[in-house]
Amino acid sequence: MSFVExxxxxxxxxxxxxxxxxxxQVAEGAFVTIVGASGCGKSTFxxxxxxxxxxxxxxxxxxxxxxxxxxxxxxxxxxxxxxVFPHLTVTENLILPLEIERAxxxxxxxGKLRRSLKAEVEEMLNSIGLAHARDRYPSQLxxxxxxxxxxAQALLKKPRxxxxxxxxxxxxxxxxxxxxxxxxxxxxxxxxxxxxxxxDIAEAFKLGTRLIVFxxxxxxxxxxxxxxxxxxxxxxxxRRGVVAEGLAGATISAANMLDHSLAEISQDRP
Amino acid sequence: xxxxxxxxxxxxxxxxxxxPFAALVAAYSVGSHIRxxxxxxxxxxxxLDDMAATFWRMATVPDQRSGDLLLWTDTFQSxxxxxxxxxxxxxxxxxxGVIIGYLPRGRATLAPFVAAVSLIPPITVLPxxxxxxxxGETSKVALIVVGTAPVMIRSLAQAVMDIPREQxxxxxxxxxxxxxxxxxxxLPQIWPKLITAIRLGLVxxxxxxxxxxxxxSTDGLGYRIFLVRRYLAMDVILPxxxxxxxxxxxxDRGLQLLSRKLFRWAHLExxxx
Ligand SMILES: Nc1ncnc2c1ncn2[C@@H]1O[C@H](COP(=O)(O)OP(=O)(O)O)[C@@H](O)[C@H]1O
Ligand SMILES: [Mg+2]
Numbered sequence: 139m140s141f142v143e144x145x146x147x148x149x150x151x152x153x154x155x156x157x158x159x160x161x162x163q164v165a166e167g168a169f170v171t172i173v174g175a176s177g178c179g180k181s182t183f184x185x186x187x188x189x190x191x192x193x194x195x196x197x198x199x200x201x202x203x204x205x206x207x208x209x210x211x212x213x214x215x216x217x218x219x220x221x222v223f224p225h226l227t228v229t230e231n232l233i234l235p236l237e238i239e240r241a242x243x244x245x246x247x248x249g250k251l252r253r254s255l256k257a258e259v260e261e262m263l264n265s266i267g268l269a270h271a272r273d274r275y276p277s278q279l280x281x282x283x284x285x286x287x288x289x290a291q292a293l294l295k296k297p298r299x300x301x302x303x304x305x306x307x308x309x310x311x312x313x314x315x316x317x318x319x320x321x322x323x324x325x326x327x328x329x330x331x332x333x334x335x336x337x338d339i340a341e342a343f344k345l346g347t348r349l350i351v352f353x354x355x356x357x358x359x360x361x362x363x364x365x366x367x368x369x370x371x372x373x374x375x376x377r378r379g380v381v382a383e384g385l386a387g388a389t390i391s392a393a394n395m396l397d398h399s400l401a402e403i404s405q406d407r408p
Numbered sequence: 409x410x411x412x413x414x415x416x417x418x419x420x421x422x423x424x425x426x427x428p429f430a431a432l433v434a435a436y437s438v439g440s441h442i443r444x445x446x447x448x449x450x451x452x453x454x455x456l457d458d459m460a461a462t463f464w465r466m467a468t469v470p471d472q473r474s475g476d477l478l479l480w481t482d483t484f485q486s487x488x489x490x491x492x493x494x495x496x497x498x499x500x501x502x503x504x505g506v507i508i509g510y511l512p513r514g515r516a517t518l519a520p521f522v523a524a525v526s527l528i529p530p531i532t533v534l535p536x537x538x539x540x541x542x543x544g545e546t547s548k549v550a551l552i553v554v555g556t557a558p559v560m561i562r563s564l565a566q567a568v569m570d571i572p573r574e575q576x577x578x579x580x581x582x583x584x585x586x587x588x589x590x591x592x593x594x595l596p597q598i599w600p601k602l603i604t605a606i607r608l609g610l611v612x613x614x615x616x617x618x619x620x621x622x623x624x625s626t627d628g629l630g631y632r633i634f635l636v637r638r639y640l641a642m643d644v645i646l647p648x649x650x651x652x653x654x655x656x657x658x659x660d661r662g663l664q665l666l667s668r669k670l671f672r673w674a675h676l677e678x679x680x681x
Contacts, residue, residue: 190577209580220572223579225596225673234592235582245588275673295582 139202141166141331142187142299147196148366149182155366156182160196162350162369164333166298169325171342172335174352178367180335183352184301187333188215200299211235214297218304221288222276228287229272232259235294259294266290266320282313286320293324302334306341314338318345349373454643463647478632483655486629489545490610490617493552497613498606500553501560502598508561509568510594519565526558530616538624548620555616556609563608567601568594600674603667607660614656 140163149157156179164170174180185191186198189209198205200213215221222231233255238245240255247255263269266286268279276284285305292300302321306314322345325332336342342349351371416424433456440453466479474481504522507514533554537547571594579589621630629652636644668675 188577188581209577211581211583213581215578215581217574217578220574221578223575223593225671227673234579238579238582238584238588238592243587244591245584246591275676277673277676292578292581297581 140164141168141201143197143199145197145199147186147193147198149179149186149191150194150366157193157352157368158355158366159368162372164331164348166201166331167329169332169345169347170334171346171349172333172352173337173339173342173349174367175354176337178352178354180352181303184215184303184333184335187299188213188301211295212297213299213301214292214295215301216285216288216292216303216305218307221305222284222291224276227273227275228268228279229256229259229263231276231287231291232262232294235291262290262294280313281309282317285309285317289321289324293328296328298330300330300332302332304335304337307337314341321345343375346375349375451640451642454646459643459647462643463651466644479651481627482629482632483651485627486617486621487655489548489621489628490552490613492545493549493617494556494606494609494613496549496553497557497560497609498602500557501564501605501609502602504561505564506568506590506594506598508565510590515565522558522561522565526562528554530555530612531619534620534623543624548617548625551616551620552613555612559612560605560609563605564598564601567598567605571597600667600671603663603671607663610656610659614652618652 142162142164144160144162147157147160148155160183172180172183182191186193187205189205189207192207209215223234226234233247233252234245236255236258237247237252240251241247260269263272266289268283268287268290271279271283276287279287289305306317309317318341321332324330334342334345336345349371350369350373352367353370354365354367355370436453437456440455443450443453444455463479467477470476471478504518508518508522509515530551534547534551537550537554541547541550575593576589579593584592617628618630618633621628622634625631629648633645633648
């Protein structure tokens with residue numbers, strides 16, 4: 139039995155099929171990267187895994203248990219934007235998960251307890267290199283710093299599954315490489331299972347232990363009107379270290395070649 | 409450098425800002441002078457020093473009949489009504505705005521009603537308020553509430569709806585309950601919007617305050633200017649209008665500063681008026 143099991147999942151918005159017949163078995167500790175054309179339903183798929191939405195059909199189980207009907211702390215998330223809270227400083231963002239846990243009623247802490255929570259996140263603050271910016275608000279941080287904060291905040295609840303929706307899509311290439319190192323280190327240290335949507339095919343190859351492609355199927359003989367997307371390609375990647383090293387120095391043209399060949403592969407399906 | 413991105417220093421900004429005011433005062437002085445050259449008893453444009461003297465008298469010399477310092481009792485009464493009305497509106501707006509903005513079921517239930525109520529011209533409700541609550545303070549405060557609550561509700565509901573959905577999802581993944589989400593995500597982010605809504609509501613609030621006082625009151629700034637209108641006492645009316653304007657300006661600026669002080673995070677980007 140796999141850690142994450144997706145069985146015949148379909149999603150329909152107002153009668154329009156978005157996803158259909160999605161089947162996926164993922165082992166614990168996998169790093170699944172997800173690519174596909176814009177608008178084909180990648181974010182929708184992540185929202186299902188997060189319980190932000192329910193499938194119209196099919197089932198999803200994690201660790202053998204059906205997903206609950208709303209998000210829970212065992213599945214963390216980082217979006218491309220809006221993942222951290224604009225009205226809280228860096229430190230306040232980091233202690234928020236702890237405050238929610240300790241102050242069951244309103245989630246507000248004061249005085250001594252609050253100070254002790256701040257001390258608790260000190261190490262995290264240092265490890266993501268934001269100690270010097272602890273009292274800044276998110277809008278005073280660079281994009282990369284914001285996403286480091288968002289990842290750290292998500293990890294404070296020690297989720298078993300981490301969902302990333304184009305988390306580095308808005309970052310500069312140099313910063314993006316740093317973020318790759320960070321996320322790989324965190325993944326290695328925690329052993330969590332990661333699903334990451336990206337539009338950068340080189341990133342998908344570099345980070346993933348498994349790459350899946352979502353695409354629309356138009357040629358279903360049984361039901362010609364259906365245009366929902368499904369997993370059209372499922373590629374186990376070689377050991378991550380090897381791929382990562384190979385791609386670390388990859389030029390843009392190499393990335394484009396990969397992109398191109400993948401596009402061909404996805405056009406070749408029956 | 410083109411004219412549209414000129415940098416202006418503080419001194420010249422103050423000077424430029426003062427220019428229209430100075431021009432208005434100068435134009436008034438000239439007009440007043442010309443009229444009184446024709447007719448020394450002219451009441452329409454009293455000279456500035458007459459107005460200053462009258463204003464000073466109202467501020468410092470007790471009224472013969474009541475023994476009150478009229479300017480201050482009027483100001484106090486009006487601000488009390490304005491404050492009560494706007495604060496009640498703010499409380500209603502906060503509650504209803506969060507229900508409409510945060511809970512889909514609340515929105516479905518209340519949004520059409522609030523939209524309909526906001527279309528009632530508030531002044532048409534005034535006779536009803538007088539009949540129901542009598543001519544006392546309640547109906548004046550109620551008029552301000554009727555006149556300001558709908559816009560404030562709508563602006564707060566919109567503020568809640570403008571919070572990105574991602575934040576609600578994110579805090580749920582951090583283990584938060586609905587109450588915790590409201591306390592830690594929704595409310596803190598709409599406090600500055602509440603202040604904005606109050607500033608927005610103060611504009612109609614002044615209108616309804618002055619109207620209510622003009623129609624049924626025995627004190628207050630609106631009562632005074634409509635009372636002395638009968639004697640063409642422009643030397644009272646004009647300083648009172650300036651005084652009301654100054655109060656409105658001070659309230660607005662004070663609220664803006666308060667927001668900047670309390671909610672620094674909300675004022676980090678962009679210029680605002
Ligand atoms: N809440 C919704 N209601 C209706 N349609 C939606 C909704 N969310 C997404 N869609 C549609 O579903 C499709 C897939 O969206 P999405 O999962 O965001 O795509 P991707 O992340 O792959 O770019 C898009 O065509 C989008 O317009
Ligand atoms: Mg998407």
